[in-house]
Amino acid sequence: MEFTAGGVFLYLFAFLMLILPLIIFGIESLTGKVAAPTTASSHIPKPPPTKIQEIRIYPIKSCRGFKVQKTKLLKTGLDLDRNWMFADASTLKFLTIRQISDMTLIDTKITDDDSLEVSISTKPNIKISIPAHPSEIWLTLNTELVKDCEIWGQKVDGYLYSTDLTAPFSExxxxxxxxxxxxxxPRPLKGNADPRVLGRIESTKFADLMPIQVSNQKSIEELNYRLKTSGEAPISIERFRPNIVVEGEEPWYEDVWKTVRLQPSDWTAENGKGDITMDVAARCARCQVPNVDPDTAVKNKKQPWNKLMEYRRVDEGITFKPCFGMLCVPREEGEVRVGDTFEITEVTGDHRYIPGM
Incomplete structure (x- = not known):
């Protein structure tokens, strides 16, 4: 066999590439030095704190919600948020805006006597009122507990209200x-909040994936700028149905949040009371629900979906959908208020969506 000078060089180069990792490992073992982690989080600056600008609650899944100045933040989500859903009577499978855009015309509000009032904006004669925080006795007397309701292919238990009560909505x-x-x-969390990922077992009510969705005001402003420069109408952040809207420092900096802390405006390190930490489990991958105008229930055939698809397919775990907002899991319970400090305590460059529904 003949060896040319070039061939010898290639053999030596290949041999060096094979043993180089072993040499480096040996040096690190002898010196006690290990290479610095290469994850992007080691190079991401931690943003300054911001403020909570809005708090939104949607008692019935896919129906219109409302803003509040303060509320309880529970492990399962904001108090009253997505505690109810409408279901097909024959299958008990949940109904959403995805299939029925008119659901945005169903209004909800909490009355002074702690009742949930449900009405239809286009049909003022249709209105029902039920306890917002029903007791076990009330539920036993007025509902039927069943175990075969369905949400995203998952069987869950639920209390069914009478057909007489919901007859106007059936129409x-x-x-x-x-x-x-x-x-x-409990309805355990899956995907990015699976216990094997999150490190603990948490649950939610009828939210799609996680207990809390946080959005950034600066991001909706940036999206609206792009829409307007393309000749499209701006949209409200309500279309994305967030629970918490923060003022924000810059557009899309929420992509790197890992943990956040909510603190009352009068919080001090000395008292240390009232703060709530949340794990930012994942980016919120979007369907076309934001294309639906919540005031009219008319679905735009293109926007904002098309615009988001141009530049917000940022998650390697779900590249066929754009992302807007972050999905969070509370570690504690407490009260949350508009004006509270929203501090980003950890950042990461490693968010990757894991399917959970």
Missing amino acids: FFGKEVRLVYKGPT
């Missing part, structure tokens, strides 16, 4: 529906 939907209140059995 509105054009088919028989049932109003369902989440039952007592």
Whole structure:
């Protein structure tokens, strides 16, 4: 076999590439030095604190919500948020804006006597009122507990309200529906908040994935700038149905949040009371629900979906969907208020969406 000078060089180069990792490992073992981690989080500056600008609650899944100045933040989400859903009467499968955009015309509000009032903006004669925080006795007397309600292919328990109560809404939907209140059995989180990922077991009510969704005001402003420069109308952040909206420092800096802390405006290091830490589990990958105008229920065929698809497919775990907002899991419970400090305590460059529904 003949060896040319070039061939010898290639053999030596290949041999060096094979043994180089072993040489480096040996040096590190002898010196006790290990290479610095290469994750992007070691190079990401931690942003300054911001403030909570809005708090939004959506009692019935896919129906219109409302803003509050303060509320309880529970492990399962904001108090009253997505505690109810409408379901197909024959299958008990949940109904959403994705299939029925008119659901945005169903309004909700909490009255002074702690009742949930449900009405339809285009049909003022349709209105029902039920306890916002029903007791076990009330539920036993007025509902039926069943175990085969369905949300995203998952069987969950729920209290079914009477068909007489929901009859006006069946007429509105054009088919028989049932109003369902989440039952007592926890609905464990999956995907990025699976216990094997999060490190603990948490649950939620009828939210799609996680207990809390946080959005950044600066991001909706940046999106609206792009829409307007393309000749499109700006949209409200309500279309993304967030629970908490922060003032923000710059657009899309939420992409790197890992943990955040909510602190009352009068919080001090000395008292250290009232603060709530949340794990930022994942980016919120979007369907076309934000294309639906919540005031009219009219779905735009293109926007903001098309614009977001141009530049917000930023998560390697779900590249076929754009992202807007972050999904969070509380570690503690407490009260949250508009004006509270929203501090980013950890950042990461490693967010990667894991399917959970």
